[in-house]
Amino acid sequence: MANDGGPTAGERFIRGIIPENPVYRQLLGMCPTLAVTGNLQAAMTMAGATAFVLFCANVLTSLIRGLLKPHLRILVFTLVIATFVTIVDRILQAYLYQMSQQLGPYVPLIIVNCMIISRCEICASKQSVFRAASDAVGVSLGFALALASIAAPRELLGDGALFGFAVMPEAMPQWVIMLLPPGAFITLGLLLGGANWIGQSLNRRKAATE
Amino acid sequence: MELLGEVILIAISAALINNFVLHYFVGICPFLGVSRRVDMAFGMGFAVTFVISVAGLLSWTFTTYILRPGAPLTTWVYRLAVPDTEVVPDLSILNYIVFIFVIASAVQLVEMYVRKFFPKLYKSFGVFLPLITTNCAILFACLEILRNVSGVPRAEAWGVVEALTLSVFAGLGFMLAIVIMAGIREELDSCDVPAPLRGAGITLIVAGLLALAFAGFTRVDQGLANLIR
Numbered sequence: 224m225a226n227d228g229g230p231t232a233g234e235r236f237i238r239g240i241i242p243e244n245p246v247y248r249q250l251l252g253m254c255p256t257l258a259v260t261g262n263l264q265a266a267m268t269m270a271g272a273t274a275f276v277l278f279c280a281n282v283l284t285s286l287i288r289g290l291l292k293p294h295l296r297i298l299v300f301t302l303v304i305a306t307f308v309t310i311v312d313r314i315l316q317a318y319l320y321q322m323s324q325q326l327g328p329y330v331p332l333i334i335v336n337c338m339i340i341s342r343c344e345i346c347a348s349k350q351s352v353f354r355a356a357s358d359a360v361g362v363s364l365g366f367a368l369a370l371a372s373i374a375a376p377r378e379l380l381g382d383g384a385l386f387g388f389a390v391m392p393e394a395m396p397q398w399v400i401m402l403l404p405p406g407a408f409i410t411l412g413l414l415l416g417g418a419n420w421i422g423q424s425l426n427r428r429k430a431a432t433e
Numbered sequence: 434m435e436l437l438g439e440v441i442l443i444a445i446s447a448a449l450i451n452n453f454v455l456h457y458f459v460g461i462c463p464f465l466g467v468s469r470r471v472d473m474a475f476g477m478g479f480a481v482t483f484v485i486s487v488a489g490l491l492s493w494t495f496t497t498y499i500l501r502p503g504a505p506l507t508t509w510v511y512r513l514a515v516p517d518t519e520v521v522p523d524l525s526i527l528n529y530i531v532f533i534f535v536i537a538s539a540v541q542l543v544e545m546y547v548r549k550f551f552p553k554l555y556k557s558f559g560v561f562l563p564l565i566t567t568n569c570a571i572l573f574a575c576l577e578i579l580r581n582v583s584g585v586p587r588a589e590a591w592g593v594v595e596a597l598t599l600s601v602f603a604g605l606g607f608m609l610a611i612v613i614m615a616g617i618r619e620e621l622d623s624c625d626v627p628a629p630l631r632g633a634g635i636t637l638i639v640a641g642l643l644a645l646a647f648a649g650f651t652r653v654d655q656g657l658a659n660l661i662r
Binding site: 310403406416419 | 457458462526533569572627628635638648
């Protein structure tokens with residue numbers, strides 16, 4: 224059961240970051256991607272919380288994979304995830320109260336983040352613990368990178384700052400729209416287009432050299 | 434009269450001002466995935482409205498009677514077990530797990546009921562019904578109800594009418610957004626969209642413009658509140 228072919232732990236780790244990036248490639252986990260990327264601090268807290276839940280859920284699912292019944296597995300995944308999300312929520316409320324107020328309902332919404340369920344389903348319920356763990360780390364890094372890539376331009380243009388430190392010259396007007404919901408949609412749309420453009424031109428170059 | 438005014442405010446705010454998709458970003462997955470044709474979008478919107486109402490009602494009941502600190506049913510059971518005590522039992526640590534159970538079972542119940550009594554409707558729902566379990570809009574509605582029941586002073590806590598209004602109108606707002614989106618995307622099919630933006634990219638940009646339009650409703654609730662009072 225442990226070695227059923229498929230990608231090794233190292234491949235899983237690398238794949239999660241860019242080639243199968245959860246946000247840009249698979250369009251998963253869109254609601255935190257749009258909702259908490261108004262500034263980098265919130266985005267990174269969210270990425271950390273999601274990474275913790277994903278790691279724990281993947282490891283636990285992998286440990287109990289022999290006991291899973293096919294028709295109940297999604298329910299079991301969701302319950303495992305809900306348990307870890309409750310833990311994260313309590314930790315955030317205890318140690319980062321301001322941040323947990325700012326993130327509000329988006330912390331409990333990690334439960335229905337389809338990215339985590341899809342990793343449990345595709346990887347953790349079929350693979351050994353070590354592979355599942357490295358997969359979780361890779362995907363979490365990819366998710367954190369994606370969140371940062373959306374939060375950075377939004378905070379820079381909307382607030383003239385990065386991580387709360389002002390970096391833009393005073394004369395630069397602040398584009399408040401970037402901090403509002405429309406800014407989130409448009410930024411992600413344009414970045415997605417950019418990512419596709421790079422992907423397509425790389426493919427074309429590859430095809431030309433072959 | 435006071436209740437009526439509050440209900441109208443909650444309804445307008447849930448459907449238009451704080452539209453679930455365009456303001457809170459919940460339910461984005463079906464919004465991007467099932468908005469290719471108007472009839473499918475309508476089916477999805479209808480299914481979500483249906484489930485969100487049932488789940489909202491159930492989660493209000495659970496929160497009020499079992500989960501919130503000092504809830505009557507929990508206190509009663511606790512007093513049976515430990516007769517002389519002043520401790521206020523608090524089950525709020527179970528909130529999320531209970532909500533997920535409620536949503537999953539509500540979807541299951543609705544699916545069974547519709548399959549038994551409205552086979553035609555069931556066929557037209559198709560794959561949408563089971564997919565709704567992982568729709569974050571439903572959980573978000575439950576969390577909003579939770580916030581307004583156990584996060585506020587006892588006198589201001591929402592009753593069942595407010596909770597039901599929020600769920601129904603949140604569902605209708607979702608339906609409105611997804612149907613408008615599908616209408617725009619049907620027109621987009623005949624447009625020359627740059628290749629990298631095709632699919633999700635242009636959909637997100639259009640959603641951004643829609644969100645901009647809906648941002649025009651901001652503060653409408655304050656005007657209405659002044660009008661009612």
